[in-house]
Amino acid sequence: MATLWTIPTPALVVDAEKLDRNIAAMSERINGLGVPLRPHVKTCKSVDIARRMVRGQPGGITVSTLKEADYFFDAGFRDVTYAVPLAPGKFEHVTGLIRRGADLKVLITDAQVATALAQHAQGQGVVVPALIEVSSDGSRTGVAPESAALLELGRLLAGTAGTRLLGVLTHGGGAYGCKSTDELRAWAERERAGAVRAAARLREAGLDCAVVSIGSTPTATFATRLDGVTEVRVGVYVFQDLHQAALGVCDLDAIALTVVAEVVDRSAAKRRIYLDAGALALSKDRSTASTREDLGYGLAFRLDAGPADADLVVREVSQEHGHVDGRHAPLDVERYRVGERVRILPNHSCITAAGYDHYHVANAAGDIVGTWPRVNGW
Amino acid sequence: MATLWTIPTPALVVDAEKLDRNIAAMSERINGLGVPLRPHVKTCKSVDIARRMVRGQPGGITVSTLKEADYFFDAGFRDVTYAVPLAPGKFEHVTGLIRRGADLKVLITDAQVATALAQHAQGQGVVVPALIEVSSDGSRTGVAPESAALLELGRLLAGTAGTRLLGVLTHGGGAYGCKSTDELRAWAERERAGAVRAAARLREAGLDCAVVSIGSTPTATFATRLDGVTEVRVGVYVFQDLHQAALGVCDLDAIALTVVAEVVDRSAAKRRIYLDAGALALSKDRSTASTREDLGYGLAFRLDAGPADADLVVREVSQEHGHVDGRHAPLDVERYRVGERVRILPNHSCITAAGYDHYHVANAAGDIVGTWPRVNGW
Numbered sequence: 001m002a003t004l005w006t007i008p009t010p011a012l013v014v015d016a017e018k019l020d021r022n023i024a025a026m027s028e029r030i031n032g033l034g035v036p037l038r039p040h041v042k043t044c045k046s047v048d049i050a051r052r053m054v055r056g057q058p059g060g061i062t063v064s065t066l067k068e069a070d071y072f073f074d075a076g077f078r079d080v081t082y083a084v085p086l087a088p089g090k091f092e093h094v095t096g097l098i099r100r101g102a103d104l105k106v107l108i109t110d111a112q113v114a115t116a117l118a119q120h121a122q123g124q125g126v127v128v129p130a131l132i133e134v135s136s137d138g139s140r141t142g143v144a145p146e147s148a149a150l151l152e153l154g155r156l157l158a159g160t161a162g163t164r165l166l167g168v169l170t171h172g173g174g175a176y177g178c179k180s181t182d183e184l185r186a187w188a189e190r191e192r193a194g195a196v197r198a199a200a201r202l203r204e205a206g207l208d209c210a211v212v213s214i215g216s217t218p219t220a221t222f223a224t225r226l227d228g229v230t231e232v233r234v235g236v237y238v239f240q241d242l243h244q245a246a247l248g249v250c251d252l253d254a255i256a257l258t259v260v261a262e263v264v265d266r267s268a269a270k271r272r273i274y275l276d277a278g279a280l281a282l283s284k285d286r287s288t289a290s291t292r293e294d295l296g297y298g299l300a301f302r303l304d305a306g307p308a309d310a311d312l313v314v315r316e317v318s319q320e321h322g323h324v325d326g327r328h329a330p331l332d333v334e335r336y337r338v339g340e341r342v343r344i345l346p347n348h349s350c351i352t353a354a355g356y357d358h359y360h361v362a363n364a365a366g367d368i369v370g371t372w373p374r375v376n377g378w
Numbered sequence: 379m380a381t382l383w384t385i386p387t388p389a390l391v392v393d394a395e396k397l398d399r400n401i402a403a404m405s406e407r408i409n410g411l412g413v414p415l416r417p418h419v420k421t422c423k424s425v426d427i428a429r430r431m432v433r434g435q436p437g438g439i440t441v442s443t444l445k446e447a448d449y450f451f452d453a454g455f456r457d458v459t460y461a462v463p464l465a466p467g468k469f470e471h472v473t474g475l476i477r478r479g480a481d482l483k484v485l486i487t488d489a490q491v492a493t494a495l496a497q498h499a500q501g502q503g504v505v506v507p508a509l510i511e512v513s514s515d516g517s518r519t520g521v522a523p524e525s526a527a528l529l530e531l532g533r534l535l536a537g538t539a540g541t542r543l544l545g546v547l548t549h550g551g552g553a554y555g556c557k558s559t560d561e562l563r564a565w566a567e568r569e570r571a572g573a574v575r576a577a578a579r580l581r582e583a584g585l586d587c588a589v590v591s592i593g594s595t596p597t598a599t600f601a602t603r604l605d606g607v608t609e610v611r612v613g614v615y616v617f618q619d620l621h622q623a624a625l626g627v628c629d630l631d632a633i634a635l636t637v638v639a640e641v642v643d644r645s646a647a648k649r650r651i652y653l654d655a656g657a658l659a660l661s662k663d664r665s666t667a668s669t670r671e672d673l674g675y676g677l678a679f680r681l682d683a684g685p686a687d688a689d690l691v692v693r694e695v696s697q698e699h700g701h702v703d704g705r706h707a708p709l710d711v712e713r714y715r716v717g718e719r720v721r722i723l724p725n726h727s728c729i730t731a732a733g734y735d736h737y738h739v740a741n742a743a744g745d746i747v748g749t750w751p752r753v754n755g756w
Contacts, residue, residue: 009467010756042697064698084698085642087654088717089387109643110716133643140699141643141652173696264463265487265511265519274519276465280732281756284662318551319420319728320442320462321518338488339466350697354658355732357755377735378388378659 002360002368004260004303005341010281011260012356013343014049014372017364018256019238023052026220026237031056033226038062038081038213040235043350046359047075048372049238062233066093071375073102081105081213083169083233085133085141088116095124105129105166105211109142111149114156114163121162130157131169131211132202136194137187139174145198154207167211167230168202170195175218176287181248188219196228221249239349242299246291252299252307257353258343259298260360261322263336271330275300275314275322277344280355282317285348298344298352300324302336303366307345314344380738380746382638382681383719388659389638390734391721392427392750395742396634397616401430404598404615409434411604416440416459416591418613421728424737425453426750427616440611444471449753451480459483459591461547461611463511463519466494473502483507483544483589487520489527492534492541499540508535509547509589510580514572515565517552523576532585545589545608546580548573550597554665559600559626566597574606599627617727620677624669630677630685635731636721637676638738639700641714649708653678653692653700655722658733660695663726676722676730678702680714681744685723692722 004013030037039053042064050061050072060079063069069080078101086094086106097104108114108130121128132153133142143149158165172191178184195214202209214226215233217240226232239257240250261277279297288295300312312331316323322344325331346352353359354376361370382391408415417431420442428439428450438457441447447458456479464472464484475482486492486508499506510531513520521527536543550569556562569592577587592604593611595618604610617635618628639655657675666673678690690709694701700722703709724730731737732754739748 006467008471008756009465084654085652085716087387087640087642089384089640089719090654093386113716116717138648140696140701141645262465262467264465267519270516274463276462279663279729280754284664284729285657286662286664318518323518338463338491339494341467351657351662355755376658377733378386 004362004366007260007360007368009260009262009341010277011360012353013258013260013362014359015256015364016361016369018254019049020052022238022240022254022256026234027056030220030232033223035226035229035232038231038233040083040215040233041068041072043235043353044238045353045374045376046372047072050077053238065378066090067378068375069097069102069104073097073100079103081131083107085109086113086117088113091117091120094128095121095126098126098128099124105131107131107133107169108153108157109133111152111156114153115160118160118162127162127164129164129166131166131213132157132198134168134170134195134198136170136191137172137174140171142170145194145201150198150201151205154202154205158207165208167209167213168195168198169211169213172214172216172219175216176247178218178247181222184218184222184247185224188223191219192223192226192229199228217244218247218249236349241349242295242345242347243287243291246288246293252310252345255307255345257349258345259352260341260343263338263340263342265338266333266336268333271326271333273324273331273333273336275324275342276320278317278321279319282314282322282344282346283348283351283355284317285351287347295347297322298346299327300342300344303341303343310345312342382740382744385638385738385746387638387640387719388655389738390731391636391638391740392737393634393742394739394747396632397427398430400616400618400632400634404612405434408598408610411601413604413607413610416609416611418461418593418611419446419450421613421731422616423731423752423754424750425450428455431616443756444468445756446753447475447480447482451475451478457481459509461485463487464491464495466491469495469498472506473499473504476504476506477502483509485509485511485547486531486535487511489530489534492531493538496538496540505540505542507542507544509544509591510535512546512548512573512576514548514569515550515552518549520548523572523579528576528579529583532580532583536585543586545587545591546573546576547589547591550592550594553594553596554621554625556596556625562596562600562625563602566601569597570601570604570607577606595622596625596627614727619727620673620723620725621665621669624666624671630688630723633685633723635727636723637730638719638721641716641718641720643716644711644714646711649703649711651702651709651711651714653702653720654698656695656699657697660692660700660722660724661726661729661733662695663729665725673725675700676724677705678720678722681719681721688723690720
């Protein structure tokens, strides 16, 4: 049987037990606040993991690309929200999926797009269910809850034959800049309140607003109330990562995704070892750079140790090399033979995982018990 | 016919004429200094492009992963140098390729690895040709030209039945930190001199050293002499990128790789537009951050403009969103409808291209004249 000690490196490894614990904890938390999950599969991009994420939930998912929409629809996920503002170049793909039977919901932020989409959909003989993206914290795309544009979009989407107004959607992405759990709690409430306020304004204008969709892993972890919300979208919680740990969302031990790499060289003079995992195997994400401890391109530990003992930092990367220093003290390179293996906790799971076309699934003993494919690209 | 105006976005596009010009210019330059190229295919990871790179050269290539070695060998490239220090976890893959007929050369930096490799190779009934990696500038892996380790490795590789000492290899990666062309010229000479000195020491010790392999796109562009060198390895020159332009290696107009993206939202208040190309479509590489002008995650221009008019900078990214500001002045968002298309010049071609499984090949008019697959992963 393959193990962490024998699989070809670099390898993307999911700890199945930690994954299941993370999924259960978030489902219980959000369901406990009275709201179902619509998991975001942009992190895992895996049918095997998505099936675990929707257990006990209504079954709908969120995607970030139409390639994900195709892939998950073909695997039996009919109810799919495409949570990036729709642009005209993707109309045909969207109506094609709907004609094939997908219950695909799109995101609209622009009146010209709403009008053009309705025309296109009518030509294709379909009705496209649409959510208005609301910018609850100004961190990304969407219209403000108090804006005139919100009502204009609502009227356009509700009043034209090719589209149907389904509701509002927001993502509290600004939470990633928070520095304390108090701040995260406030940010979560801001996300909830913005979406609920936008929904109320649409309803006051006589428009339907069945869906009030919010979510990010940090805000979902710290939200204390979800009244008025109809669904929560979260993605990275399945794996967690160093950035989530830095935000206080999880412990290091909850991180279910690691990259296994092998030492390929050592420099006693530089007190540094080199791994066969570099910019492509780890990504160039530097999310922890702005947190309490800058963990370079990842925090690592030997296969015979655990996250609590992680004392190696991938300080620099080139395409296929990771340059590793001691975390707290200069490295004793004699402790690491060439061929020694380490596990690297990623800064940002969504981005690191995208470098691989499959996961190795490991149990707590380090046996590889399965392989799960991923869908990448567009 | 598909064009830049109609292909699904985000799309990775190669300008075929610029590509051919970049390949011809580097081949002429290095051949003009009396040395053949062994192109590095880690940037393109494409058989179609690699075939162009080896035109007029001996035909050997350099790879950064054994998956590339498999892929290119299966496509007819027999002479392959795997230019990352070999670790024990890859012995079986290496000897398997050699048994299948590949003339695969490996890189050795460690005496224990050399001994273990020889044993393994003998067990498999093959002889593995090996290069010693020399660290000419201390920027990465390898042994110093003046070190005792160099001769120890040479004797081990030459004196054991399972391995054959082929020569030395170095990569002047430190050149990426240079701030002037004078400095780059000096760095190129340092790379050459380090490799040639290491070769001389091996020969003085009575050992064979047929190969003296050097190379990086910046050092190859500025080298003024290559005496003693037997081959030059370069990769990113085929596409060039913003980092190469910042180093003075190329003009913006030479960059043959762009990402085509569509505007998905606008914010008049923030003077910002949003693209459907984010962290996965562009990578999180920030190579220009330390250069004269920080170009965020890429420099962009409208399809009806050119690189000389590039006035948009992708300032922030989330997974599938690029947040774009004006390069020199706050953006007039009214000039960009949702659905408008832009081309983005990447910071670092090797890393950006790795997010895609194929290239769209465009001519100067913007017609898509072909599709070239890539090999990613490990």
